[in-house]
Amino acid sequence: MTKPAKPCPICRKPRVEQFHPFCSQRCRDRDLARWFSDSYAVPGPPADPEEVAQENWREQE
Numbered sequence: 001m002t003k004p005a006k007p008c009p010i011c012r013k014p015r016v017e018q019f020h021p022f023c024s025q026r027c028r029d030r031d032l033a034r035w036f037s038d039s040y041a042v043p044g045p046p047a048d049p050e051e052v053a054q055e056n057w058r059e060q061e
Contacts, residue, residue, distance in 0.1 A: 008015055008023035010030050015023055022028045034040055 005015060006021070007013060008021070008027050010022060010027040013023040013027075015021055019025060019028050022031065
């Protein structure tokens with residue numbers, strides 16, 4: 001038994017293989033814009049920029 005195709009995560013229209021997992025270039029671009037504008041976030045406590053800088057410094061040594 002085949003699973004029904006999932007819809008586009010942006011507009012819920014049927015997906016198109018060329019733009020997988022989206023239905024069009026427009027929806028693909030909208031998703032990218034959401035990433036750039038920080039609309040998507042990973043749950044967790046806020047990161048302290050000083051701690052991140054110290055961790056990066058230790059990794060480089």
